[in-house]
Amino acid sequence: MFDDRYTLAYKRYPYKKSADQDAASPVRHPVVVMGGGPIGIATALDLGRQGIPTLVLDDHEGVGMGSRAICFAKRCLEVAGRYGCGKPMVDKGVVWNIGKVFNKDDQVFEFNLLPEEGHEYPAFINMQQPYYESFQLDRFEELQKDGAPIEIRGKNRIDNVEVHDDYVTLEIMTPDGPYTLEAEWLIGCDGAASPLRTMLDLDFTGKVFQDSFLIADIKMKNDDFPTERWFWFEPTHGGGASTLLHKQPDDVWRVDFQIGWDVDRKEEMKEENIRRRLDAFLGENVQYDMVWSSIYTFQCKRMDSFRHGRVFFAGDAAHQVSPFGARGANSGMQDVDNLGWKLGMVMRGEAPDSLLATYNYERIHGADENILNSTRSTDFITPKSEMSRLLRDAVLDLSEKHEFARPMVNSGRLSVPCTYDGSPLNSADALDGPARSRPGSVCPDAPLGDDFLLSKLGDKFILLTIDADAPDMIEESGIQVTRLALSTTDDKTGALRERYLGDNDSAVYLIRPDQHVAARRPSFDDNQIRAAIRRAIGKE
Template identity: 60%
Template sequence: MVDVRYDIAFKLYPYEKVADQDLAPRRHPVVIVGGGPVGMATALDLGRKGTPVLVLDDHEGVGQGSRAICFAKRTLEICDRLGAAKGMVDKGVVWNVGKVFHGDKRVFEFNLSPEDGHKAPAFINLQQPYFEKHLVEEIRVAQSQGAPIEIRGRNGVTGMSQHGDHVLIDVDTPDGPYQLEADWVIACDGARSPTRDMLGLSFEGRVFEDNFLIADVKMKADFPTERWFWFAPPFKDSGASALLHKQPDDIWRIDFQLGWDIDRAKELRVENIRARVDAMLGENAEYELEWTSIYTFQCRRMEKFRHGNVLFAGDSAHQVSPFGARGANSGVQDADNLAWKLDLVVKGLAPDTLLDSYSEERVHGADENILNSTRATDFLTPKTEMSKIFRDAVLELAHDHSFARVMVNSGRLSLPCSYERLSLNGPDALNGPTVSRVGANCSDAPLKDGFLLDVLGGDFTVLAIDTEVPQLADVDGITLKTVTLDTGRDDVSGAIAARYLGEAPSGIYLIRPDQHVAARWAVASAADIQSGVRIATGRGQ
């Protein structure tokens, strides 16, 4: 990786010596290793729920290149629940339209948000340092409100071992090493995860024989805020494919497909990068290189994401190729899945076997992402001459025939996965729409005052639509919120009826804290709801 010049640099949590460094190892309920998007989202979620959490990061903030830039609607909905999304959306570049080209011919275009009635946009482009910055700023707000979150910069984890009910962690700082203990550790330390190596755990999958050059270019340009992707680009020496889309601050992300057998050092020379960019933009284009890197497509994951008292999330647990924006987005969904479960376990409100369902559900999500990512990679880089002939024929047909467009794959863009048919699901006893089936994440919808996801929040919630429902304050100590909607009064656009009732006259939904549907009924008793909560918290019927 070459950091040519990048202005996004935030020293958000400078190193300070703490009392732990002069004491015998002190026990912490939850320690997060790594302060990237996944680590900070997990810390914010846990802290807002009242679970003490300590983040150890070997830097003092963010700002090492733009890296992830595409953040999807579900990620923004999660960040909105945590209080951090408004600044992200205000800063980010909102986009819905993508265009696919073959040579100099436009094959087709697509709209990622053809449906109205959602608070969050389909996608924003926002450099990862800004995304992290907004999370950390919201952590500061939460801390001021009493949330028990601590961040220690320049605290690098150098060793880790499990000891039954806790984990012993070795930490290095500018003032020397120290040790601490944790009931639970969450490893969010990236694709090269030192935590994974310290515990001797494997990371299996495919490494594809291709390399891609990223160039973040600062320039004034009148290109629309769309995702443009070329197969066989018409500009000279640009490789087998290219990608262009806009970021904030007049920065544009360009990707060039280089092939497998390359001289990485040569390709990263500024003059060679400029030659490729000049061929794309024109030799008279005025721009500055902000950040460049070469990456290799990889689709890999750990066999399971829980190992004793250590849980893995984000790139430390799974890795996919960048086309499709499935890396950071799936990592934030890991955080969303894990935080409420670990919170209940730490508070003694659920058995620690609930954390096995984190691995079950997010391995399922990783496999879905890997499948989509692998298919995109195989379409982008055909492995045989016959595959290439087929790929090019599909592109030719797609220009005029809609049936071929569904076969064009320049990266199936990130969507949340459904946990249907997995172990935490209760009954699906409502003949309702597929979009709100048990296991799916809740679809947003406008209400008379606000949006549905804002009303649901981050608790176990009973959503009753056009019907009465038993009022339960809690189930076995777990807080249970009730939301009652009257479609005649509250459903200002008809979206609630369309997305949650369909042909059914009424419905009752049990919603998990991560806003996934745990169960749904046409009619439900207090015993039905209690049973649904117990199933959703890993305690069976």
């Protein structure tokens, strides 16, 4: 009755009978999160830090096995950092900057990512997903000890939901049998196959790609492999039509073989067959142990709407992309970052329901951008027509000698946070400043002495002033906006000027709790800033 669908890497929240199961009538919870994966746990961290009681229901008892999402980008780490678990991730993760691109068997070029200086977090880290989830769960338990009203229940499977105007009824199965709960808000973080989506009979539309990839995580016995990303287009070793080699912590390398559509999964997953591909790729002399392997296919799809009354969807449940560019878990974290403060404000009565509608607007914008980018990468790696293959091969040929063609080589465009251009929460840009910090953008980090800007912004509304006067605190529509006063005289690296001022002598930025810019101007103007605050909380 309660079989695991997958093997656990770590058992973290074994089933325990809850008093709710014996209640005479269904107990109502403010927020229920469906799914205890990275996005579900992040949701609980976000809401729990705001003091909002949040119950996570997961049909397993811990973290699933397998490296899966191995690349965590800067924005994802910054959000995790705000939740209090970013540091251990960076300590554990592997940072790489050198990449090599091969066509057939020859290296066509090498690149160095040369990440921009002056950010607390690296552009990305490679790390097995179970570590990511464990660090989040460590933080979850810490917050619980500190009194945050969050709870996770293992082996609690939601089998049916009924959506009402102002609550949702949940039928839950446990090893002790079924029980019923009510939730004022339900957030579906139940993954790409989302049972919740199916229960509500909601569409999930887009493209299925007819290809499959074999992942093999291997532990090298001799560790003379460099910490670099190597990508082969059509290698002749026969292991796969394209091949990716990537380093993870613990001397584990991820190998991705593109193996085509018509494959016998069972046959391909046999260790001898995986080793056959690996040996062809690595050569006979490389000794390794197999750690984990899997075959995956992918689709680029999203729901028409991420909100259905009292039900929200986040992460893979709402949108799915190809793995090229690491836009899955990374974009899911941006969903949480976007939804958390909005739901918190609406639940506290600080903002109208219309603020929640902007979750849909902004994150669909994000999902479409991710789908577009990952689809383009997919089309480059596996050209769909003879001409697109000819053009792709021409790019690869030219890239060997000519620098101009290298930016055209697309084996994945790494996840960067979406800028919410045109969002109803943005005020018109009143500063002729840097494009990267225009309204809708996530604030770029910058060093401030021994500290960094983003850690000072935190997760409340902030009025950032750079060499500009303003009140230390503004109260508007029940919202307190605190000023963070900075000066270019403290900007030793010049990063603040470059990222926020441009050619201006001063600037005032209204920054949302998710660290996106809501408005900016050259100087403080009480009426304009108050209007911008109202607009940023859906009141204008």
